[in-house]
Amino acid sequence: MTSSDPLPIRRLTESLINKIAAGEVRLLPRFQLWHSTCPEIIHRPASALKELLENCLDAGATSIRVTVKEGGLKLLQIQDNGCGIRKADLPILAERFTTSKISTFSDLTKIATYGFRGEALASMSHVAHLSVVTKTKSETCAWKAHYLDGVLVEGKPGQTVDPKPCAGNDGTTIIIEDLFYNTPTRLAALKSTSDEYARILDVMTKYAIHNPKVAFVCKKVGSNTPDLSTPPNADKPQAIRMLYGNAISKDLLHASFGAKKVQEAEGVEDVEMADAEDTNRPESWSAEARFTNPNYQSKKMVFLLFINHRLVESPRMKRALENVYSGILPKGASPFVYLSLQIDPRDVDVNVHPTKKEVHFLNEESITDQITSRLQRALAAQSQSRVFEYQTLLTGGIADPSNALSKKRKGKQRAQDDDEEEGEEGDDGKTRPSPPKKTASQYKVRTSMQDRTLDSMFPVLNPTQIQGGDPGPASASTAPKPRLLREITESDCILTSVQTLRQAVAKGKHKQLSEILEKHTFVGIVDLHKGLSLIQFATKLYLVSHGAIAEELFYQLGLRQFGNFTRVKLQPAPSIRKLIEIAVELEEATEESGLTKPEIVERIADTLISRRDMLAEYFSMHITPSGKIESLPLLLREYTPNLDKLPALLMRLGPLVDWTSEKECFETFLRELAYFYVPGPLCEPNSSTTEDEEEEAQAQAQDKAERWQIQHIVFPALRRYFAAPKGLLDRDVVQVASLPELYKVFERC
Template sequence: MIFLNHNRILMSAASRIKALDASVVNKIAAGEIIISPVNALKEMLENSIDAGATHVDVLIKEGGVRLLQIVDNGSGIMKDDLPILCERFTTSKLTTFEDLNKIQTYGFRGEALASISHIAKLTVITKTKDDTCAWKTSYKNGKITSDSKPTAGKDGTVIIVEDLFYNIPSRLRSLRSSAEEFAKILDVLCRYAIHTDNVGFSCKKFGESQFSLNVRSEATRQERIRSIFGSQVSNNLISLDMQDNREYGIVENSGKISNLNYNIKKGIPAIFFINHRLVSCDPLRRSLFQVYSNFLPKGSKPFIYLSLVIAPANVDVNVHPTKREVRFLHEDEIIECISNKVQEELQKIASSKSFKPGSLVTNKLISIDNASPGTSSTSMNSAISKIKRQENKLIRTDSSQTKITNFIRSSQPKIHASFSTSIRTKPKPLLESDENTEIVPRRGTPEEEGHETLVGQNCSNNSRIIKSLLHNTYEVVQRERIDVNLTSIKSLKETVDNETHKELTGVFADMTYIGIVDETRRLASIQHGLKLFLVDYGSLCNELFYQIGLTDFANFGKIYIHDELENKEGLLLSSLLSRIDNLSSTNMDEIIKRLWNMKEMLDEYYSIELKGGDDSIQDVRINCVPLLLKDYMPPLSKLPFFIYRMGTKVNWGSEKDCLDGILKQLALFYIPEIIEHVDQDDVSVTQEIRTQAVSKTEYLSTVLEQVIFPTIKRRLLAPKGLLKDVIEIANLPGLYKVFERC
């Protein structure tokens, strides 16, 4: 006891109250604000967004301890402000305490850079739009270490933080591994990338060429989520929008939440932004998870992103050193409003589920993102990599896999029609004709304008039969690609871009082709994710070949034509047009004359070569047609109708309309022809016709699987008009609910 009392007397004598040294105070304050590299990153990131940056690049070394660099293209810092930049409580964002009631920016205390400078080596390079050069300044312990030096640089600010916690060894030892600290930084960046509109974000490790995160500034919210968390999340989202509620100070409430098809055991932590500030709000999180528990299987977790804008006067942002928490008025009432809205949206989904085919328009599909989703998705989903296998959510076919049938190149089957084609290097007739064949136009309905096809029929009173053999051979022509600068072509390309439906384009880019359903109605089936779709491949081909024609304008290959009956190059236009019903000789001559007058343009832009009309219009021959897609020959039975529509449906008086019209006719020409159904058990049908029908179907199936649909995956920008030609007919979770197995 005497020993203890003596010790107490000694402690009392040494415990006089005195003011702490300024350096100690600053280190303590810095330790409260900057706990780990991710806190430093968050403070600098918010400064960049406050400065109006449209792109933020982050470079990390050893988890942000050795190097943490952030580059933005914001407004920059004035040179006169650089001396006090890292002093505590210096800010441009508020003047009086009352300004906190209307604060609209992330930063407001003026402590972030000051705190960083006390525990790290800090360098700032900045340039405003009015400066002639950038200025480089270094800081230590809140003070500038040397005068600002002029240097080369772009508008904006570069902040370089090196050797974080170099003077606080205990804090340095408490940090986790470099990989874990980097994962924390990436997590915060991804959350801001999802929320912040019109700002692009990128992040990579020092010395690596591949980005861990890369989000375009113009990307939509759906695209940002897909780029970061992958299509498993973005495919199963619904929008959450609430009207403002002035009673509780709610100005705006929006977000993205997962539907009932998305449920995993180890979910992604909920993302909450209140007044555009990343915060954790446990009461709101628990309330929303409780709502989802009534709909999802036990233990499953939803995806929740929510942005809540509350009147600034109702929010206290100054309650936590790192600003990760805020307090707001009417908290219980606001949480109840949001929970009720989520409950309402989920009930709509649950009550509207049915087992009949649904239209594609009703579903939220994935989007095209030119960013690299794989890298950031891998990092962000590391926590959910070990997931229990769910048979009703298992995609058993990878759209990127190659089918074994693609390695089996069967010879082109013989098909009954009016022309014949073969590869000159190894002749194998593709289309054959006999003396009892004539070309007859098949009239379609008005809704199928341009989708008519010319088919061979047996007739006793047939007219003069075109017996010709069309050969094509692939030859590499050494010529440079022509750059087309026509305003009309650029305008047509812009129209295609503007009409693109990004979600539908994503479906086709990630699809798996299954097969033909009905060759008479031109229907095929494809799979995307867990869904099965029925598509009109005629409409798809029409759009595909139009876009190929527009992309390769004036750079087409050529398919040369040879008339073996007359042993001449090309086919007479008059002979082809004679196959069109009710076409007078006067109209026929007008069509030929119109095409002949435009022969130079047709040859230069479209590789449609016309010869022989110098002496007589009746002698005009078509020597070649354009090659739009290698390994695919257009249906040659449609050639007469192609010539006819070129002469009657194209507006030759307007440049844009003319070029567009010819491209549309080429696209119609290239659409696979309709194959009429032939009953193989009908004894009245000859064996020859039955065999030809089988050969045509087999050839069409091969071409669609190995040539056309792979090209659709690579090249098609699906327009909004194609939505009506794509119908969802089944999905795996729905089938499991009906049959409990597949």
């Protein structure tokens, strides 16, 4: 066998199949149970194309041609010049649990290709007519085979099912015809053929950017001109210019960095790209980024993310990158960002959700913070605009008010200070102490908590006024009085995993941001449903996401009280199966998990019931053997969470908690519990006016209670217990005003 010959395809042993199906992949870090039971998800032509493109690249192809008819529903043909498939392997090519990439269970820990189960063709053979034409370099002719429901079938009536010899080039051609012909519900859910073809072009464009050495061609049947064509042996800037236009390529910056690499930026001088702390970090990763400078802007962000060469989506990372540009570009403008991450395959988890919507990886927050800070530095070196420079200093430090004075004004101020120190000489020749210094108006700081807040500036209707009373501001005497928070002591815990998590919180504390939140003055809630509030610190005004901050606060409170929680009793105790069923019914696209909704409900319920002893001991979550939940942990005694979110909490605890490792289990469980405690309603309010006055009055009362808890319980708890992480600076805390700067504007008016 030569080096260019394909590896043989084998059936996995029954023992190995059972281990995977039984969840013994828990030996792999961050590997979820969903992965072991769900086949490749083919929900539209573009998803089928993505799987096949990855197979072509795995086969070492340098040329990939795609032909499409009616958006890929009538015909989707992918031809490559890779290593091909051996004739002897064709009979089992479309069967489940057949692969050329693993043979033993230990191979799972070191798989480095796009996948290992080889089930994309198996899935397609069940929903389409599948044909394969393939030829290896060592064979004299190509072989053609037809498949249906995973097995070989005859190409024409009267023929045998065996592969037939035919003419063909080296490589493999996959032909998918009549996609979803036997699943009319799925077919009806798809949009127009033009929309499906646009999705196909989008997938090919992104893979062409990431693989510029490979020639990609895509065209419709009957068309002489391809809609996408890239030459072989190009580079990424050339590919971006050809596929996205010169407007992007001329404003493109490049950076490469990693945990133990020094970032290099093109066109950026004297930018320090490697932090000293990076050399001591345990994680092993690297990244390459191509991103536009502040001169480019578009209506919609183009974000290409590849992790270990696989095209994925990460909403968290996308939001973080959007926030990098939010202080640079005008409102409504967006950038172009291409990002390729290389991470240890054992640390990547693509199965954190039943429908596989998200991808997570270890140290995600830390890696995201490092990437965004490096990009921000590179952009800062390119942008000299006042807006950008002001935004980069929003919460990076607490500026000395004297720094705002010019040199001339500093000299005058110093002379005045000297005169005041000397004192004044009276008529009797004696020197009397000078009067106390007056603070300039622009440096006066409000410190009284009794001063007027933002809410008091707007009239609030109470329920009686809504039902026909006179409108007017709500009486202050009717508002509940603030309570003194009870002291929350840290529990004694000897578990190494918990101690490690507590140390990580202490180590990640951002000193200056923690000081802002510790000594702030609450101004008011800007938008309850979007989770935005205003706070004041010194002479600066900050817009904060109280939802994101509260989520981190409740996580830290849960970690602080680990194993010693106060309980919230639920009477009567509801059935967890009923609650999970409510949440699963509201979840979209659950059929893509490969499980029915009752199966998903039962699996999550069994997971929680089987671990009820651990949940009761560590988290005070008591579940009966019959599946009734009797109590929940209380993170903050004076705070009542919104129990409407309980079904969603129980549903998320199934797939989103890593039950296979002690430290990750505690961390992910507390994260989900903190998400449940975040103040706010279950969903956004309907913009249409309700006709039910009673429901409207009830919603008003609920909003009022939420506002009171946020102001009088959540924010005071922030002052006492919160260790603010640096990540909040990127997206959740923004300076919106500075009193000295505002006075400068008024002086010019």
